[in-house]
Every structure is written in structure tokens, then in C-alpha cells.
Amino acid sequence: MALIVQKYGGTSVGSTERIKNVAKRVARWKAMGHDVVVVPSAMSGETNRLIGLAKEISATPSPRELDVIASTGEQVTIGLLAMAIQEEGLKAKSYTGSQVRVLTDSTFTKARILQIDDERMRKDLAEGNVVVVAGFQGADENGNITTLGRGGSDTSAVALAAALKADECQIYTDVDGVYTTDPRVVPEARKLDTITFEEMLEMASLGSKVLQIRSVEFAGKYKVKLRVLSSFQDEGEGTLITVEDDKNMEQPIISGIAFNRDEAKLTVLGVPDRPGIAYQILGPIADANIDVDMIIQNVGVDGTTDFSFTVNRSEYTKAMAVLEQVKQHVGAREIVGDNKTCKVSAVGVGMRSHPGVASQMFRTLAEEGINIQMISTSEIKISVVIDEKYLELAVRILHKTFGLDQA
Ligand code: ASP
Ligand code: MG
Numbered sequence: 001m002a003l004i005v006q007k008y009g010g011t012s013v014g015s016t017e018r019i020k021n022v023a024k025r026v027a028r029w030k031a032m033g034h035d036v037v038v039v040p041s042a043m044s045g046e047t048n049r050l051i052g053l054a055k056e057i058s059a060t061p062s063p064r065e066l067d068v069i070a071s072t073g074e075q076v077t078i079g080l081l082a083m084a085i086q087e088e089g090l091k092a093k094s095y096t097g098s099q100v101r102v103l104t105d106s107t108f109t110k111a112r113i114l115q116i117d118d119e120r121m122r123k124d125l126a127e128g129n130v131v132v133v134a135g136f137q138g139a140d141e142n143g144n145i146t147t148l149g150r151g152g153s154d155t156s157a158v159a160l161a162a163a164l165k166a167d168e169c170q171i172y173t174d175v176d177g178v179y180t181t182d183p184r185v186v187p188e189a190r191k192l193d194t195i196t197f198e199e200m201l202e203m204a205s206l207g208s209k210v211l212q213i214r215s216v217e218f219a220g221k222y223k224v225k226l227r228v229l230s231s232f233q234d235e236g237e238g239t240l241i242t243v244e245d246d247k248n249m250e251q252p253i254i255s256g257i258a259f260n261r262d263e264a265k266l267t268v269l270g271v272p273d274r275p276g277i278a279y280q281i282l283g284p285i286a287d288a289n290i291d292v293d294m295i296i297q298n299v300g301v302d303g304t305t306d307f308s309f310t311v312n313r314s315e316y317t318k319a320m321a322v323l324e325q326v327k328q329h330v331g332a333r334e335i336v337g338d339n340k341t342c343k344v345s346a347v348g349v350g351m352r353s354h355p356g357v358a359s360q361m362f363r364t365l366a367e368e369g370i371n372i373q374m375i376s377t378s379e380i381k382i383s384v385v386i387d388e389k390y391l392e393l394a395v396r397i398l399h400k401t402f403g404l405d406q407a
Contacts, residue, residue, distance in 0.1 A: 007041075078095070104138035152212060285309075344383070346361055370394055
């Protein structure tokens with residue numbers, strides 16, 4: 001007998017019909033003799049609707065009240081799901097985050113979990129209940145309701161699994177696992193049986209939206225066995241997210257090709273090559289709350305240098321405006337930008353022990369005449385910024401060249 005935490009995303013609980021299906025799945029796990037804690041999201045679209053209501057009242061809603069409102073989506077699904085499980089002839093009890101006591105800090109709309117009280121859940125489980133806990137929410141030390149950021153019920157589930165020392169945390173979603181790349185771009189993409197935490201983190205931060213990044217960090221830190229599965233299929237092992245396994249000689253060098261369509265590039269031309277320049281350019285960008293992704297500074301020639309960086313496309317105009325302001329001050333010749341760029345990355349822990357991955361990637365792109373505008377690397381990832389019109393082509397050929405295409 002095992003203790004399983006199952007998280008169901010918004011589409012999986014998107015209607016009462018689907019909630020009944022979730023209850024049937026839970027009943028099957030119970031029938032196998034397992035203890036089950038279920039963590040649903042709000043019905044799909046519901047959190048957006050609730051936040052929309054708040055914005056109809058106020059353009060700048062109070063974060064505390066926003067959390068009071070946004071957290072209700074999950075309060076509805078836990079009640080409905082507990083009832084549906086009872087209809088299956090099982091005992092079930094639902095709890096909001098604050099009832100369990102998912103203790104968080106007080107950062108409304110993006111709170112962090114500090115501690116989870118597992119006593120009551122254990123007692124309910126021991127009495128044969130399925131325990132249904134609202135995802136996405138908790139309460140701070142003063143009892144204020146908090147939420148964990150969009151997509152936060154993944155993190156709720158992982159944190160509950162860690163607190164309960166569950167045998168496995170299963171994330172049920174509308175895809176049947178983690179893929180080598182987006183199957184909409186590359187039909188030959190394959191589902192991965194396993195992926196390491198590190199790779200999953202890179203894939204998630206590079207735009208693969210299967211899991212909230214923070215939930216992956218959490219699972220890695222607390223060694224929670226995490227599995228992504230489809231809630232629309234009865235069979236299948238999904239994708240298991242694992243710690244790196246040195247003994248696994250079959251491990252491919254590259255596990256996936258990730259991409260991000262929303263990359264915009266800004267370049268400050270002809271700035272004096274002296275200490276403090278990077279700070280003078282990026283300081284104001286950070287002050288404007290703009291996240292910077294890649295950064296490149298050229299080797300200085302004749303006492304000046306060029307400085308480029310990328311931001312999310314939605315922040316391009318704002319970043320341009322900031323640069324126009326600092327231009328004079330830093331003594332730059334010109335500011336140029338391009339918001340028609342994208343980022344493509346090869347990810348794989350196998351890179352550590354296999355030199356030559358970068359050159360293979362660059363050669364493959366060159367053979368297709370794709371110009372690389374920027375490059376950045378980490379131990380397990382190589383990213384390039386290219387013209388957005390080559391995105392699909394680049395992803396397809398890299399997927400192929402690294403042997404990821406389905407046979
Ligand atoms: N319902 C919340 C959201 O839409 C949390 C979640 O779905 O994970 O962000
Ligand atoms: Mg989600």
C-alpha cells in the first residue's frame with residue numbers, strides 16, 4: 001500500500017462530468033489499496049474569470065482581496081470532487097488550504113509555502129478517507145488567505161507530497177507526459193519515460209508549460225517522486241521526473257528541444273568600454289521590474305563596445321523606453337532592437353560528458369542558413385537567439401539531428 005498525492009489541472013476538472021471521471025480514477029487507486037490525497041485546480045477558465053471580476057471593480061485591486069477572490073475557484077472544485085468521490089461509495093473530506101494549515105508567507109498573489117500541518121490529513125487517511133485539498137492556496141500566520149501564483153496548484157501538490165512523505169506525486173493534465181519538444185511543431189516528438197529534475201527545470205523555464213517551475217524546484221529539493229500523466233487516458237506511465245542516474249548508459253545526450261517565441265533583443269551600440277557600464281544599462285532595467293534573459297557584451301574596440309540583452313517580448317517597448325533614457329547618460333551611440341526574435345535551446349544532462357554538442361548544433365543551423373544572433377550556455381543547455389521566422393525549422397532540424405525523432 002502506498003500513499004499517493006494526485007493533482008488534477010483545470011481542464012481535468014473543467015465540468016461536473018470530468019469531475020466524476022476524476023472520482024472514478026481516485027476510486028480505482030483506492031481499490032488497489034492505496035491512500036489518496038487529491039489536489040484539484042479550479043475549473044478551467046475560472047481563475048481568470050474571478051480575477052476579471054476583481055479588475056472590473058478596481059484597476060489596481062488590493063492583493064489581499066484578490067487572493068480572497070481567486071482562491072474560491074478551488075474551494076468549489078474540492079467540494080464537488082469530495083461529493084463525487086462519495087458518490088463512488090467512498091469516504092471523502094475536503095479542505096481549503098487554510099483549513100489544512102498550509103502556512104505561507106504574506107506575499108499575496110505569489111506566496112511561498114513555509115510549512116504544512118499533516119496531522120489532520122493523516123488522521124482522515126487512517127480513518128479511510130480520501131482527502132481532497134484545494135490547490136493554489138494557503139494562509140499566512142495571521143490567517144489571511146494567500147495564493148501561490150498562477151499554476152500554483154502543482155506546487156501545492158508537491159508540497160503536500162513532501163509533507164506527507166508520499167510515495168509519489170502524480171500530476172494529471174491534458175497531455176500524457178513530457179515530450180522531447182512541442183508535438184504541434186514537431187509531429188515526430190516523443191514522450192519521455194523519464195527526465196531529470198534539472199532538465200525539467202530548464203525545459204519549464206524555457207517555455208514548456210507542463211509544470212509550474214517552482215513545483216519542480218520543490219520536488220527536486222525534497223526528493224518527491226513526481227510523475228506527469230494524462231487525466232484523459234486510463235493507461236500509460238506518463239513521464240517520471242527523476243534524479244540523475246549515472247548507471248543509465250542508455251541516457252541520450254540531448255533530452256529535448258525547448259523554445260520560446262517571446263524573446264525580444266535590445267542592443268546598446270558604442271558605449272564606452274569601462275567599469276560600471278553593464279550596471280548603468282541593466283540597473284534601470286531591473287528597477288523597471290523587467291526580467292533580463294540573455295546578456296552579451298562584445299570585446300571592446302577603440303575604447304567602445306556593444307551591449308545586447310533579451311527580454312520578454314511583452315516588455316520590449318518598456319525596455320526600449322528605459323534605454324532611450326539612459327542612452328545619453330552612458331554615452332551610447334545608438335539603441336537598436338528587434339522584437340521578432342525567438343530562442344531555441346537543446347537541453348540534456350548528457351552534454352556534461354559529451355563535448356561537441358554545441359558545434360553540432362551550430363553546424364546544423366548553418367546548413368539551413370539560419371543566422372545565430374546570440375548564444376548562451378549552461379552545463380546542460382545551449383540556447384540560441386534567431387529570427388522568429390526560422391523557429392519551426394530550427395526546432396525540427398535540431399530535434400532530428402540529436403536523434404529525438406520517433407522511429
Ligand atoms: N487555478 C490556479 C490558476 O489558474 C492554479 C492552478 O491552476 O494551478 O493559476
Ligand atoms: Mg495548471
